[in-house]
Amino acid sequence: MAAIEVNDLHKVFRIPHEQHTTLTERLASFRRPVTYESLEAVAGVSLSIDQGSFVGIIGGNGSGKSTLLKIMSGLLPPDRGEVRVDGSMSALLELGLGFSPELTVRENVELYAAVLGYPRHDVYRRVREAIEFADLNRFRDAKLKNLSTGMRARLGFATALQAESDILLVDEILAVGDASFRVKCLNLFEDLRRQRKTIVMVSHDLAQVQRLCDRAVWLRDGKIAAEGKPYPVIAQYLEAMTDPESAMPAIVEDDLVRHGDGQIRMQSVWFEDDSGRQVTHLRSGGRFTVVVHFRVNQKTDEPQFGVGIKAEDGSMVYTINNNWLGLSTETVHPGQILEVRVPFLAALRDGNYELQVGIMPREMGTFYDYVECATSFAVQGSPCLMGAADLQGQMSYRIFSDANDERELDSGSPSRPGGTT
DSSP, rough: OEEEEEEEEEEEEEESOOOOSSSHHHHHHTTTTOOEEEEEEEEEEEEEETTTTTEEEEOOOSSHHHHHHHHHSSSSSSSEEEEEOOSOOEEEEETTTTTTTTTTTHHHHHHHHHTTOGGGGGHHHHHHHHHHHHHHHGGGTTTTGGGGGHHHHHHHHHHTSSOOOOOEESOOOTSSSSHHHHHHHHHHHHHHHHHHEEEEEEEEEHHHHHHHEEEEEEEEEEEEEEESSSSHHHHHHHHHHHHHTSSOOOOETTTTTESSOOSSEEEEEEETTSSSSSEEEETTOOOOEEEEEEOSSBBBOOOEEEEEEOOOOOOOOEEEETTTTTTOOOOOTTTTTEEEEEEEEEOOOOOEEEEEEEEETTTTTTTSSSEOOOOEEEEEEEOOOOBBOOOOOOEEEEEETTTEEEEEEOOOOOOOOOOOO
C-alpha cells in the first residue's frame, strides 16, 4: 500500500532578469517591463512510495530534489499534478525554523513542540528527550542566540524527530553536528527503518543513501532519470557524472580506471596479515588489514575515505567509510601522505574479489579520487559453496530413539584460523 502517491507533478518558477529594490530603480524602469525566465524545477514526476519504505532522492544541484520534497510536505503548491498522502507526516526541511533567539533552549523546544503537535500527555518527557538527544542539557536555560550554529542545528533536528508521525521527509540534514552526533543520527534512522517508518530523504551523501535506503530515485532536470535499488541507481548517477563533458572524467592511469579531480590521489594499496606481511590470497575467516596510501596534492579540509569489496559477478559485498564509523578527519596539506588502515574479517566464500577505493569531500557528492579496481585478491579455505559470505557456521545433531536411549553426534568446532597461502 502506498504511503505517498505523486502523479504527473509540475512546478515552474519565474526568475526575473533584473530586480528593482529602490524607488528610483522602479521609476527609472516604469516604462520598461521586467522580463522573466521560466525554470521548470519539477517536470512531470510520478512516484509511488510504499508504506514502511526508506527512499533516497539523489541528483545534482538544481535537479528539483528539495522542490519535490516541499511539494510532498504541502509547503509548496504544484502547478499541475497531485500528491496523495496516507498517514501523518513530519518534514525536517529547515532545521530550527521558527526558533526565537531570545528564548532559552527549553522554551524554544516547548514552543516548537506545540507547532509540531507533540502528544499533550507526554510533551514534557519529549522535550527532555529532545534536549538530551541534542547533548544540550548544560545549555537548557541558555538563550538560543548564545549557542553555536551547529548546536542550534542539532536542537532543531532532535526536536523535529520527537514528533510522532507515520511519514518523515528529510532534506540534507543528516550531517548536522560533529562526528559523534552524526553517528547517533544514523543509528536513530536505522531504528526508524527497523520500525518500518516511511522515510523520504534528499541527500548528496551517496554513501548514506546506499547504507540506509531500500530504494533510490535519481532526479535530473526535474525528471526521474532512474529509480530502483540504491546501488545500481547510484552507479548510473556516478557514470553520468563521468562523461567527457563533466568535471569528473574517467581516466586510465597505470592500468587503473579512476575518476576525480585529483586533489588527493591513491598512491598504493595492499593487504596485510596479522604479522604485517603483504598478501594477495586470504584464508576465509582470517583477519586482515587493507592499507591505502593517498598523496595529497592540494590543501583539503576533512576528506572522507572508504573502501568497497566486489564479487566476481559484480555484486557489492561490503562497503565502509570513516563517516559511518564516526571517525573524523582533519585538514591535509600538499605533499603529505595519508595512510588509511581498514582491519576486517575475511568472512567470504572462496572466489576472486576486487577492492574499490575512494576519497571525497565531506559532502560526498563527487570524488578527489575513485578507483574502480584498486587491487584484486582471492579468498580460499571456505566450505561455503553458495552465497556471498561465509558466516563461520558449525553444525551438530542428536538422535533420540526413545526416552532411555539417547545417542549424540556432534560435528565439533573445527579450528579455522586465519592464514595466508
